[in-house]
Amino acid sequence: MTERDKKPDNTQTVLPDFNRELINVDRAAADLRRGLPVVIYDETQAILVLAAEFITDERIEMLHQSSVEKAVVGLTYNRANVLKVLPREKTVALVHIASHMSAGVIQAMADPADDLDKPMLGPFKVSDRPAGAVHMAGILLCKHARVLPAAVFSGPLALAGIAAEGNDAPVWAAAHGLLAVKTTAIEEHLYHDALSMKIVTSAPVPLEDAPQAQLVAFRPEDGGTEHFAVIIGAPNRHEPVLTRIHSECFTGDLLGSLKCDCGEQLRGAIAEMSRHGQGVLLYLAQEGRGIGLINKLRAYHLQAQGFDTVDSNERLGFQDDERIFEPAAEMLKLLGFQEVELMTNNPRKVVGLEACGIKVRGRRSHKFPSNTHNAHYLQTKKKRSGHLL
Numbered sequence: 001m002t003e004r005d006k007k008p009d010n011t012q013t014v015l016p017d018f019n020r021e022l023i024n025v026d027r028a029a030a031d032l033r034r035g036l037p038v039v040i041y042d043e044t045q046a047i048l049v050l051a052a053e054f055i056t057d058e059r060i061e062m063l064h065q066s067s068v069e070k071a072v073v074g075l076t077y078n079r080a081n082v083l084k085v086l087p088r089e090k091t092v093a094l095v096h097i098a099s100h101m102s103a104g105v106i107q108a109m110a111d112p113a114d115d116l117d118k119p120m121l122g123p124f125k126v127s128d129r130p131a132g133a134v135h136m137a138g139i140l141l142c143k144h145a146r147v148l149p150a151a152v153f154s155g156p157l158a159l160a161g162i163a164a165e166g167n168d169a170p171v172w173a174a175a176h177g178l179l180a181v182k183t184t185a186i187e188e189h190l191y192h193d194a195l196s197m198k199i200v201t202s203a204p205v206p207l208e209d210a211p212q213a214q215l216v217a218f219r220p221e222d223g224g225t226e227h228f229a230v231i232i233g234a235p236n237r238h239e240p241v242l243t244r245i246h247s248e249c250f251t252g253d254l255l256g257s258l259k260c261d262c263g264e265q266l267r268g269a270i271a272e273m274s275r276h277g278q279g280v281l282l283y284l285a286q287e288g289r290g291i292g293l294i295n296k297l298r299a300y301h302l303q304a305q306g307f308d309t310v311d312s313n314e315r316l317g318f319q320d321d322e323r324i325f326e327p328a329a330e331m332l333k334l335l336g337f338q339e340v341e342l343m344t345n346n347p348r349k350v351v352g353l354e355a356c357g358i359k360v361r362g363r364r365s366h367k368f369p370s371n372t373h374n375a376h377y378l379q380t381k382k383k384r385s386g387h388l389l
Contacts, residue, residue: 019221021181021184021185022185022188022193023222023223024179024180024181024185025144025185025186025189026189026222026223026224027179027181028141028179028181029144029145030145031178031179032049032050032051032054032141032142032145032147033051033146033147034054035051035054035059036050036178037049037050037059037062037178038050038141038178038179038180038181039169039172039173039178039179039181040134040138040141040180040182040186041134041169041170041181041182042132042133042134042137042182042183044132045132045134045156045157046134046156046157046159046168046169046172047134047138047153047154047156047157048066048154048157048178049138049141049151049153050063050152051142051145051147051148051150052073052106052107052110052148052150052151052152053107053110053147053148053150054147055103055106055107055152056103057102057103059152060103060152063152063153063154064097064154066155067154067156067158068158069154069155069156070096070097071152071153071154072094072095072096072127072129072152072153072155073094073095073101073109073150073151073152073153074092074093074094074095074131074138074150074151074152074153075092075093075095075110075150076092076093076149076150076317076318077091077092077093078314078315078317078318078319079149079150079314079316080093082112082314083109083121083122083124084123084124085122085126086126092131092135092136092139093126094126094127094129094130094131094135094153095109095124095125095126096125098125105121106152109121109124109150110148110150110317111298112298112302112315112316113301115315116305129155133183134153134183135153136183137183137186137187138151138153139151140186140187141181141186143318144189144190146291146292146294146295147295148295148298148316148317149316149317149318150317157169159172189224190324191324192220193220193224193225193327194220194324194326194327194330195330196221196222197218197219197221197227197327197330197331198221198334199217199334199335200217200218200219200226201216201217202214202215202216202217203215205230207230207270209267209270209271209274210230210232210233210270210271210273210274212232212233212274213230213231213232213270214231215228215229215230215231216228216230216335218327218331218334225327227284227331228282228283229283229331229335230280230281230283231279231280231335232270232273232276232278232279232280232281233274233277233278233279234278235278235279235280235337237336237337239339240339240340240341240359240361240362241278241279241337241339241340242272242273242276242278242279242280242341242343242364243332243337243341243342243343244269244273244279244280244281244282244342244343244344245284245325245328245342245353246262246266246269246281246282246283246284247262247284247287248283248284248286249263249287249288250293251296253266258371258372258373258374259303259373259374261368261370261374261378264368265366265368266281269281269343269366272343280332280335280340282327282328282332284328286323286327289313289322290318290321290322290323290324291316291318295316295318298316299312299313299316300312302315308376308380308384309377309380309381310380310384310385320385325349325352325355325356328352328353328356328358329353329356330356332358333357333358337358338357338358339358339359339360339361340353340358340360340361341360341363341364342360342364343363344363344364344366345365345367345381345387345388345389346381346385346387347386347387347388348385348386350363367389
C-alpha cells in the first residue's frame, strides 16, 4: 500500500494545534473588523472582546450580561494619556463604563478625530480590575486587525474549569458561534508570521529605471501577510548587497502624494541600484509605519488639525512606529544575503536588522529635497524620530 492509498486518521486534527491557533488569530482579527465579538483566553480566564470603534449600546449591554463583572473599555497607554486617564501600568488602561457612557462616547474615546471639538469628554474612572494578559492581547488583536487600538472587554466569563484545563473557552465559544483565540497565539503571531515566510514565486519584471529587475514574492506558512522583494541585476551573495527596506505607501508610492517622501525614496532607490549594477529592495506590507492605510488616513486627518506625524500616531493610540524588522531580515536570509549596505536615513533600521542577525556593513544616505507640503514632516522625522536628515 502506498502513502497515497492510506486513509486519513480521523482521530487526528487536520492541522497541528499551534498552526490552528495562529490561523485563528487572522480569523479573529477579521471578526473584529466586522464588529463581531471574539473570545480571548489564557490559563486563568476568558473574556469577550469587541473593537471599540464598532461598539453599539446593544453590544455594551450584551457584554455586561455575559459576566458577573461589568464590561470595561481598554485603551493603550498613549491614548489614555491623551484623555487624561491615568493607567495603572504602562500597558493597557481599563476604564469603568459609567451610566452616561453611551456607545457614541466610547467610540469618541477610541477615535481622536473630534478631540479638539470635544475637549471635555471625561472625566473617566480607572477600573478597579487590573489589566491582564487577555486585555493586552485584545489590544494587540485590534492592531493586527488594523482597527483603532481600543476595545470593550467583558468581565471574566463564567466557564467551569478554565484554570484547571484551559479547554472550556474554545468549546464555549464554538457553542455560541464565536471564535476563541489564546493570548500566546496573539502575542507570537506577528513574529511567527515573519519567521515562517517562504518564497512563493519569482519572475522577471523590467522596470522603467531598472530593466534587469526580478520580483520575488514571500508568504508565511499560515497564509498571512505577503511581502515582496525587487532584485536589481545579479547581486553577489558573498558581498554586502546594496539594500533598501521600503514600507508600502499607497499615497506616496502610487498616487504621488506630496505629504511624504516615500515615492521619491522608492523610485530613487531603484534608480540608484540600477546605476550601481545590483541591489535588493524589500517592499514590506507595513503601511503607515505599521498601522495600516485607514489608520494612516486618520493620522493625516489629525495632521490637518496641526499635530505632527508622531503626535498623530500616538493620539490614535499607537506607538510612533509599529514596525518590526524580522520580515526584512528573514527575506534577506531566504534570498541568500547575510550582509548589507543599507540605504536609509533611519538608524532604527540599522539597529533592527542587526538585532535580527543581518550584518549592516555600511549606511548610505537616502535624502531628497523637501517641498512645501512635506517640509514639516521631514523636520519631525529628524527632530523626534532621529532620522539623519
